Amino acid sequence: MSHAIGIAVAAPHATTSNSAGRVMATVMAALAPATLFGFWLYGWPAVFLWLVTVSAAMLGEAFCLRLQGRQATPALQDGSAVLTGWLLAVSLPPWAPWWIGVFGGLFATVLGKQVFGGLGQNLFNPAMVARVALLISFPLQMTAWVAPLPLFSTGAPGLIDSLRITLNGMPAGYDAIASASLLGFTKTELARGIDLLHSLVQAPAPGWYGKHPGSLGETAAWLIAAGGLALMALRIISWHIPFAMLAGIAVPAAILHAVDPARYLDAGTHLLSGGAMLGAFFIATDYVTSPNTPRGQLIFGAGCGLLTWVIRTFAGYPEGVAFAVLLMNSVTPIIDSYVKPRIYGRDRKGAALEPGQ
């Protein structure tokens, strides 16, 4: 048929202007304010670590794509590798050495994502897989927090000093500013028999503003929440997972804190500490590794929150967001197979409705 027009493809013959790349770009834009705040708060070493981690994630992705004999550029342009690297970077201690970023970035895209078959195929959140791998392999470097030393403030390292920090690790001169996160500090103190009523007095209390020791981009709760709410307004994510996850942390924390304030941290501290905010709005909401239906997402989010609180409170690690998310990732397929939307003309179990109903 020489005069044929077009090709015989099934309808629809129209499509959305949305794309996977646009979704990723929007998420990155929402994550940018908290990240920039982290850059300002922790200075040049944080910028270098971010660059190294994102580059390593992209490198890992490109390497795997080339191994598969595929063009690397189009797949990299969807932004998913950048976002994975970015999410990992903001969850790292801001002055961590360069090889932490390289190891983590490569681990995330190669073992966390590409071995499963690439975008959309991975069971676990790649950034959290890498974070947990790093935490277990290099516990010292992964818990070396620094007190905030904002860019251009007195005592903040300059560009050259910062490069040295990133390349050689934290120099002796900066030991003074090495600090602990509140979760880690109180856990250690509790283990030593000092209860919260006494230890909290000397602890760097976390606030909404975020000027306290913590991961590169996890401390500014207000900026993270604002980014998350923007994603909800743009309908990139729904409210179910963030709400359920934060409630899953806050509700048990509030109850047990009311029972024994000397043993259990209050809900506010839990929500503003560690990766709770970032996890609820940016990590647990990852499309690929979370359930598809609103009810499934509520179950998933509540599970993430509850496990985070359980790990923080009773387990050996001071922080539990990464572990909680990974554990819930593993049950996502089960949730998806049991929690399905009701089909038009059928009841919840899938049986046809009676005409009288």
Add this chain to the structure above:
Amino acid sequence: MGLFERIFKHPSWGVHPDDHKRPAADVPLRILPPPARVYMPLHQHVGGVARPIVLVGQQVLKGQLLAEAQGNISAPIHSPVSGTVTAIGDITAPHPSGLSFAAITVDNDFAQRWIETDPVADPFALAPEEIARRTAAAGVVGLGGATFPAAVKFALGKRLAVGTLIVNGGECEPYLSSDDCVMRDFADQVIDGARIVMHAIGAKEALVGIEDNKPEAIAAMRLAAAKFPEVKIRPVPARYPMGSDKQLIQTLTGKEVPADARAAEVGVLVHNVSTCAAVHRAIRLGQPLVERIVTINGGAVDKPGNILAPLGTLVDELLAFCGLKARPARLILGGPMMGTPLLHGRIPLVKGASGILAFDAREATIPPAGPCIRCGSCTKACPMGLLPLEMAARIRSGNLDAAVGFKLGDCIACGCCAYVCPAHIPLVQYFSHAKGELAARERAKLRTDATRRLADERIARLEREAREKLALAARRKAERDAARAAGAAAKTKAAAAEQPAGATT
């Protein structure tokens, strides 16, 4: 609409594509000059193919029966022009396969001579069965695109005592405005047709659902329906696929049609506004369905708008009448969401064609499909509450039975899922493929079953014949033995008889 209604009453399903209906919808209706030749396919409806009753060379009048309905579900075909039948044979079908099927070709004599019509002054004095008979004889089928014979639905509605007629003026497909045009320009015909249909099925009320993006049509229909309190005009939110029967029924009545059941079983029957107008003409004027209003639209069309054209007109002639700015990059019969792609324009206008779209290169571009990122947009958009991404994943791996487990059979192929997919995965293509494959499998199974039954019957027959042969042989043998025995006995008897006789002698 208040904020509350916007948030809580707005349907949660579906999509809201750019409707592209204007400016085409606002251009006054144009009438196509009669074409020199028309091609009337024998199969323009759901059901049996019509059987030609004219001969090549025969003179026919406009509206004359060319082919009669065949079977319980079928529709007759009438001549859209007066002239001469020049061929009865294969032409290209309006189907992406480009296969051919049978049509009757009529050369126009431009005399526009009508058959003698049989108008009815008061249809409400007729028996409902008579209305159904006349509607069937006029070849009226669902003009919204479903092309189901209208009279068959009347009978169904009557039998199931349907109380509510829903008149579908949703026209949710982007680009299309032929129903809009019918409602604006022929509102009286639509309302009258709806009342005739109500009489035919015994319905107490009619609800006319019109998407709220057609204010002119709503105003015209309200005016036409003012005298008839039983006909209620109900604006509905503009949301694709509002024009789908199940979604419109749910929006207007709150009722859900159970899976695998028909709308009539919940007491409603749906007819399209253009179908109602066609019923009006069939009954009041006695005119069979030989023309329709079709939207010619798309970026490649110079003067888009609605055209009243004889059925059987070639798409190329319709496009030439409206002018083409550029060579179309894609040609579609119907709307962009559910329409059929056409490989060329040498295809006749059929009863169910509400629109012909000629897309320019920009409109026709769909980015290449990427991997599914499980964003769930498709599950949010699905008006049936299905999980398109899960079904597609199963079909992709060849596990059709698992896709059926996700109720693939409930998919209405509306295209919402594929439309919203940010990875541009052709989900409907997957589902159509699987449905076709399952249907083929079903046919093969039926065939195997039939073959097995025949084989079993043959074996049974052979065994029976062998048994009968044996029985026959046994009987013959018994008979022979009996005969022999009888013969022997007779002989003995005779001998015995002779003996005494002999003895006496």
